[in-house]
Amino acid sequence: MSRTALGAWISHPSSFVAISRFSSTQSLMIFRCAFPSFGALRRILTSLPSLTILRLDDPLWPDPAVDLSPRLSHGASIVRRPVLLVLSVSWSSDPSNRRRAQQFINWLSQTATLSSLVDLRVSERGAQVSCMATFGPSLVRFGRCVRRLDIEVGESRDSELERFLYSLTSLEALHLRFDSFRLQPNTWVQVGRLVYTLPRRTQLLELHISVDYFGRPELSIFDGFDAVDAALQPELFKALQAVKLDIKYIPNPTDREEGQALTEPMMAVIKTKFPELFARNIIEVSLHPPPVPMRLMSSLEPTLAPRFP
Structure with a gap:
């Protein structure tokens, strides 16, 4: 209409x-x-x-x-x-x-x-x-x-976001979204700081971190992941049952590597970054391209950052 x-x-x-x-x-x-x-x-x-x-x-x-x-x-x-x-x-x-x-x-x-x-x-x-x-x-x-709460996170420290998180006295599940254009060397330190901002950390059941990556993910994006592993101490997050790391990427059409050949090296690096969470058996990691229609659309608009549902 x-x-x-x-x-x-x-x-x-x-x-x-x-x-x-x-x-x-x-x-x-x-x-x-x-x-x-x-x-x-x-x-x-x-x-x-x-x-x-x-x-x-x-x-x-x-x-x-x-x-x-x-x-x-x-x-x-x-x-x-x-x-x-x-x-x-x-x-x-x-x-x-x-x-x-x-x-x-x-x-x-x-x-x-x-x-x-x-x-x-x-x-x-x-x-x-x-x-x-x-x-x-x-x-x-x-x-x-x-x-x-499901919210996109900016590229630098956001005091207003920290203030908002501090107000969430009933929060049980937190989903933080990033895109590759906002990833900075201190991004994962920022994640640790944000979860520490929660006023009742002991009641958090689930933490979900999503990264939308345009192109083949570089292994360097995982630098600093260990800061998240260190932040989620079991004595502070007693009820935490699941940590989900979801990386969506749009592969380069000229990249011959795909599937396990592409994701296995990334998964190996990720496992070294989350030793405590893997030991507690509460982390789930997924590395995958978006659905085919989204990949086709993005190939027609290569200058735009992908947005995923």
């Missing part, structure tokens, strides 16, 4: 009455949809009484004014809906989309979702801007209830 058509439909007096008839709808995905206003998106979400799972990918509405108040809420007050359990949000990180992302997160933090959200995934696309810079300080308000 075009933006004009969507705007005309939402502007009709009966549109939200029609939406509210989907009373049993529990899950909603909005993918690159343009709304005539932020209020239109809010009204859709508050019109679905059973909505508990929401995914937003790059929704658009008129650019919020640069001089909006820090709350960016357009006067929203505490409302009963939505009452989300699961939220996945992704925006590109240009300035106007950062303002949209912050406007949405701030509004959502003033709804019943503030005390219901247990599973949160946030990601940004485009410029190398951290998720905290994209979504703003209102993310911290969700810290009390979130049990599972």
Whole structure:
């Protein structure tokens, strides 16, 4: 539906009455949809009484004014809906989309979702801007209830991300995502620092680290992995049951090595970096290319960093 058509439909007096008839709808995905206003998106979400799972990918509405108040809420007050359990949000990180992302997160933090959200995934696309810079300080308000967090990590120390992690008093599973363009010599030291930031480390059950690599992974990316192994001390992470390291890569079409011939040397290096975790038998490592359609798409856009679901 075009933006004009969507705007005309939402502007009709009966549109939200029609939406509210989907009373049993529990899950909603909005993918690159343009709304005539932020209020239109809010009204859709508050019109679905059973909505508990929401995914937003790059929704658009008129650019919020640069001089909006820090709350960016357009006067929203505490409302009963939505009452989300699961939220996945992704925006590109240009300035106007950062303002949209912050406007949405701030509004959502003033709804019943503030005390219901247990599973949160946030990601940004485009410029190398951290998720905290994209979504703003209102993310911290969700810290009390979130049990599972999936978040992309920037290339340098992020004090706002550390502050957010420190607010996660109910966290049981943490998924940290990196791409190869953000890997730095101190990246794995940063991972250790982030998990130490958690206020209740003893209740963490799962740590998942993902790296999206464009091209053949160099063995040098594993330098410093031992910092993660040293950080996850059993006396501090007593409940930790699984550490997952997932490296996705798009092989070079001219590279003759593939499969085990490519991954075995990497796996051998990884095992030397995690002696304690392998000894405790709680680490799982996967090295693999993305699905074929993603590989084909990436081969058509060689200058873009790959993004994986």
